Amino acid sequence: SLGVSSIASTVQGQAVVVNVKSKDPGWKYCICPDENKKNSLKCIYCHNVYTNGITRIKFHLANIPTSGVTPCLKVPADVKDEIIEYLTSKDNKKASRITEQKRIRCEVDLSHSEGESVSDEDGASNSVMLLNSTRGTTSKSSGGPMDKFCKLTP
Numbered sequence: 001s002l003g004v005s006s007i008a009s010t011v012q013g014q015a016v017v018v019n020v021k022s023k024d025p026g027w028k029y030c031i032c033p034d035e036n037k038k039n040s041l042k043c044i045y046c047h048n049v050y051t052n053g054i055t056r057i058k059f060h061l062a063n064i065p066t067s068g069v070t071p072c073l074k075v076p077a078d079v080k081d082e083i084i085e086y087l088t089s090k091d092n093k094k095a096s097r098i099t100e101q102k103r104i105r106c107e108v109d110l111s112h113s114e115g116e117s118v119s120d121e122d123g124a125s126n127s128v129m130l131l132n133s134t135r136g137t138t139s140k141s142s143g144g145p146m147d148k149f150c151k152l153t154p
Contacts, residue, residue, distance in 0.1 A: 024054060024086070025082050025083060025086050026054045026057050026058040028088075029043065029045070029057065029058045029061055029075075029079060029083075030042055030043055030054070039052060041056075043057060043060060043061070043072055045061075045072055045074040047093075048070060048072070050069065058067050058087060061079060061080060061084040
């Protein structure tokens with residue numbers, strides 16, 4: 001299920017169960033110690049409180065030494081392995097997404113961007129013109145920010 005909640009008592013002003021619709025396993029291992037401070041999260045194993053997000057709790061549980069967060073000495077090995085696996089897979093997905101974006105950007109052909117006309121398969125012709133900047137003038141433009149760099153011709 002997508003809804004994950006950590007185990008805690010829900011006494012008014014005390015610890016609050018964190019209900020989050022996320023696949024992130026970090027939410028299973030923390031509680032919100034004070035309902036008035038929603039950016040604070042408390043580790044359910046050692047009871048240390050961390051602010052500024054779930055990522056710091058995950059670094060704490062995974063015992064990552066260069067994260068700037070104190071490692072949890074009470075986290076079970078299976079939980080530590082689960083968090084490390086999640087962090088690693090997330091990094092791998094991000095790296096592959098960046099690689100794909102770079103590949104797509106390399107395929108863009110900018111060779112015709114110096115005012116040359118180009119026709120596509122349908123015979124429609126577009127040309128790129130470098131227009132002078134209107135900076136410093138008082139006249140209002142009805143176009144958007146890209147209109148000062150290019151102009152489509154019908």
